[in-house]
Amino acid sequence: MAFSERISRLKSSLIREILAAAQRPEVMSFAGGLPAEPMLPKVEWSAMPTSVGQYGMSEGEPALREAIAAEAKALGVPCDASQVLIVSGSQQTLDLAAKLFIDPGTEVLLEAPTYLAALQAFQLFGANCIAVPQEADGPEIAALRQRLEQHKPAFAYFIPTFQNPSAVRYSEAKRDAVAALLDEFGVTLIEDEPYRELVFDAGSATPIVTRLKKASWIYTGTVSKTLLPGLRVGYLIASPDLFPYLLRLKQSADLHTNRIGQWQALQWLGSERYRSHLAELRDFYRQRRDAMQAALQEHFADLATWEVPQGGLFFWLTLKRPLDTRTLLAPALEQNVAFMPGEPFFIDPDLNPGHLRLNFSHVAPERLSEGLSRLASVVRVALAAQAA
């Protein structure tokens, strides 16, 4: 069978495989990024018109595009509804961007670590991925400048607000510095913000795209983390020079996004009900974050270091004595505990051992201590074996 050349770079989705393994009810899963089941809102469908079942526009539902543009403008994003494309979940933005920009060998700039599924989508199309190291307040600016001087990336893909996996939120200063550098070198920014609304403190920072003066940009978000992931409704907003191409690529990919999910999303966006749902969600996740922090201090204080995340869905642990955390997966699953190894979030996994991504939204607080105790034991056994 002769497949395309890109299939040699097609990886299985480790996240999806771990999620599948973690589906047994006895497994405590810290692996996924799933919203907590009790916080899925009850949604009503009875008012949806039958005409929503007809074919729709590739751009998306006009009223939904207006609502998303209004929210983005309130954040300072310079856009109107004509720049909004509704997509089948924000993963699709990555696929469309890859098609728009990437030939085999095309350089793209990513954080280290970065979102695993973005890395896979870009590598599938043959991207030559260049890494910028991540610090607690965003990328190393000197390293970013050096990468931009030495390379010609087609775009920079950054997740500045509660990054998956590291939970880093860029500081104001780093947001400004990143924008200035991308303007200086004329590099397109893809800014991915699924977690902006899942914030636990009073902090906030406007998107980097609002700080650009010249560079082209794609800003992408989703209702998956705040409403219902099963709707598969996300969006991108693009600078006008990019939008027409992304629209045509969307047409070629799947004609248009499902209209029933778009209709439901529109019932929520901008409403008082949505604001109050988001407030409840933040309270709920803040409590889960706090419970996780307490349980981690109990079981992992001697094994790892971490920052307390101010938003998003994840803790990012760094083992004090690094080992390849992929080797922990099988023994952890034997103990009915699932987690995400950190290595696949790096362009060069083998050079970056010793991180674990732990989701705090899914496991009920009363089971946390037991789950993390088992996981810590797995780490201790591996460390002992390594030392022996």
Add this chain to the structure above:
Amino acid sequence: MAFSERISRLKSSLIREILAAAQRPEVMSFAGGLPAEPMLPKVEWSAMPTSVGQYGMSEGEPALREAIAAEAKALGVPCDASQVLIVSGSQQTLDLAAKLFIDPGTEVLLEAPTYLAALQAFQLFGANCIAVPQEADGPEIAALRQRLEQHKPAFAYFIPTFQNPSAVRYSEAKRDAVAALLDEFGVTLIEDEPYRELVFDAGSATPIVTRLKKASWIYTGTVSKTLLPGLRVGYLIASPDLFPYLLRLKQSADLHTNRIGQWQALQWLGSERYRSHLAELRDFYRQRRDAMQAALQEHFADLATWEVPQGGLFFWLTLKRPLDTRTLLAPALEQNVAFMPGEPFFIDPDLNPGHLRLNFSHVAPERLSEGLSRLASVVRVALAAQAA
């Protein structure tokens, strides 16, 4: 701005542009392939569990995969549910297949004419498209053998049942001959069947994939033509050697298909209610087909020839004196009539002038005569100008 090389081959979707132009209510549109609004079934949502809003499996909902496999098995397709992948409309099958097989220059085999959006999806990835001429009962078999002897196509993409645009239904003999040739040359078949259920006579023929003995295959269908296109729920069934790659490509494209649409589709598939809805749909479209045939005989008998379609949504007219029908589009829209020019359905549009694709499901019968009269006038004016 440096885009990928494939963007040089990215075409706008002519169908989508004509549909947009045809959205003014005064326009009578023979252009699209839209189901008739009065035949969109009323659907119920109140029984849908909240958990359907959670992330789902990339493969699709297990019960829906079972239902689709059961229907396919009843047609003779040798499969089980593990070979079914739920996709975001059957357009997505084309995108996934293009990713799986096509590098720049990869040969693929298509009917002439073929489905425009498939041609565009394959060409976007750089396919070198090879045409097999279509006759009233399917492809010219001698030409097919010759193409297979002279080329090494990665796959053959065929629409054997009420093809879009030509409405051709392959005969039993041609289905057997196509299967035998693909087996002989070891060429993968992609069989696209959106219109199988929209049949107006007693005829039927099992899919070509049921007749293959060795070749790999992808069989694809959708609920868009029989239930609701706005759900964006389609499916593919693949031979086991292809399925794992298509699944990973689906994960990379959009993680999974929206679950609310999958849930709704499952409420219908295989049910008595669905069977009776399909029977009503066939009656309704048969009457519209008959009304269109009468109106065409009134206005186009001297201008064009055509076969009466036994299924699907389209008449395919061949002008007796060929001209480039793309030049008719602007004057037709000035007369508030929209149609699809035939040229873009061919690999080499300029060598294939003189066809029109006319949809018969959308325009109400009482407006048909007026609409086709206006369209015939546009043709007459163009022919007169050509002769002058």
